[in-house]
Amino acid sequence: MQKLERSHVQQQPGSFGTYEAPGPPARPCRRRSLRIRPGLLHTEVVSSYSEEIPAMAFVCDPSVAQRSIPPKDRGSSVGFVIDPFRFRQIWYESDIEMKVLTVSIVDKEVVAVLEQQKVRYLRNGVLKDHTIDVIQHFNCGLRRAVFVKYDEDVEGSELKEIVQAIADYDNEHIADDFVIMTEEDINILDFENAEEIIESAKESNSATRKTVIDALPDMPDVVTPYEIGMFTGLGRSAEIASIALLQSGVLQLYDHEPIDVHSALINTGKFAA
Numbered sequence: 001m002q003k004l005e006r007s008h009v010q011q012q013p014g015s016f017g018t019y020e021a022p023g024p025p026a027r028p029c030r031r032r033s034l035r036i037r038p039g040l041l042h043t044e045v046v047s048s049y050s051e052e053i054p055a056m057a058f059v060c061d062p063s064v065a066q067r068s069i070p071p072k073d074r075g076s077s078v079g080f081v082i083d084p085f086r087f088r089q090i091w092y093e094s095d096i097e098m099k100v101l102t103v104s105i106v107d108k109e110v111v112a113v114l115e116q117q118k119v120r121y122l123r124n125g126v127l128k129d130h131t132i133d134v135i136q137h138f139n140c141g142l143r144r145a146v147f148v149k150y151d152e153d154v155e156g157s158e159l160k161e162i163v164q165a166i167a168d169y170d171n172e173h174i175a176d177d178f179v180i181m182t183e184e185d186i187n188i189l190d191f192e193n194a195e196e197i198i199e200s201a202k203e204s205n206s207a208t209r210k211t212v213i214d215a216l217p218d219m220p221d222v223v224t225p226y227e228i229g230m231f232t233g234l235g236r237s238a239e240i241a242s243i244a245l246l247q248s249g250v251l252q253l254y255d256h257e258p259i260d261v262h263s264a265l266i267n268t269g270k271f272a273a
Contacts, residue, residue: 081105083113084201085247090115091183096183097133097148099191104136108249119145119174121166130166135175139190145175151182173227189256193246200243208234208241213250216269223251226261245269 080089081098083105090105090113092098097115104113114135121128134146147163154160159180167178180189215232216223223231225239232238239261245251250269257263 003100019066026178047233079162082198082202085199085246086112093133094148094150096181096186099186100134100148100181102194102198103186103190106197106247107136108247109138109140110136111139117145117174119166119171120263121162121169123162123165128132130162132174133165142177143175144177144179144183146179148181153183187256189258191255193256193259197243198248200240204237204241204244208237211247212238212241212245213269216250216267219267221256221267221270221272222264223267224262224264229261 021221077095077098077120078091078093080091080097081101082088085092085105090101092101092115101113101115104110113134114137117132117135119130119132121130132145136144136146138144145166147159149159163180165176177208211232211234212228215228219228219231225242228242229235229238234241242251242265243259246253246265252266252268253259253265254266
C-alpha cells in the first residue's frame with residue numbers, strides 16, 4: 001500500500017479488530033506502508049486504538065458518490081454495500097473497491113466513509129479533475145483519501161504522479177493522507193470477517209445489542225458469542241448481536257481469527273464499565 005500525505009498526524013489509524021487489554025493481549029495488526037509527502041519519500045509503520053461505540057439504529061440513506069459509476073472491464077462488478085453503522089448505501093465499481101469499503105465500514109476507528117469524491121489538482125501548469133475512490137474519516141481527526149486500483153494498472157502508469165499532484169495541491173478540505181491501494185493490500189480474512197460483522201449488524205436489533213452491552217461487565221475477560229447467548233438467555237440473537245458489536249470495540253477478536261460463535265473475544269466492555 002503506497003501512501004501520499006500532506007501533513008504530519010501523530011495519532012494514526014490501524015486495522016479493525018485489535019485492542020490491548022488486561023489479560024492475554026491481542027497482537028495489533030501493523031501494516032507497513034509507503035508514505036509520500038510533498039517533497040519527501042519514506043516508509044513508516046502506523047497503528048493506533050480506539051473504543052468509540054457508534055449509534056446502532058439502521059436507516060439506509062442514498063449514496064454520496066459525486067459521479068455515476070460506469071461498468072468496468074476485467075470482470076469488475078458495479079454495485080453497493082449497505083453500511084448498517086452509518087445508515088446508507090456505498091457504491092463501488094470493482095471487486096477490490098468493494099473489499100476496501102467493506103473493511104472500512106467495520107473499522108472501529110472510522111467514523112465516515114465517502115466514495116467517488118471529486119478533487120482538483122494542478123499538473124504541468126494545467127488544472128485537472130480526478131475522482132477519489134474512497135475517503136475515510138477517522139475518529140482521531142485524520143482524513144484519508146484512498147485510490148483503489150489493480151496492481152497492474154499502477155505500475156507503468158502516471159497514477160503515482162497524479163496522486164502526488166493531488167497531495168501537493170490546495171486540497172486540505174479533502175484529506176490529510178493520500179493512499180494508493182491494490183489487491184495486494186487486501187487481507188482476505190479481514191474482508192471475510194468484515195462481511196460477517198456487517199451481516200450480523202443487519203440481522204440484529206438495537207434492543208438485543210443493548211442487552212449484550214449491559215451484560216458484559218458481569219461476564220469473563222474473554223468470552224465467546226455462544227457464551228454470551230447462554231449468559232443473556234437470548235441464544236442465537238445475542239450471538240449475532242455480539243458479532244455486530246465487534247465494530248464498536250466493546251468486544252475484540254484475538255489475532256484476527258475467523259469469526260464464528262466459538263471465537264474467543266476480549267470483553268473490553270467489562271473494563272469500560
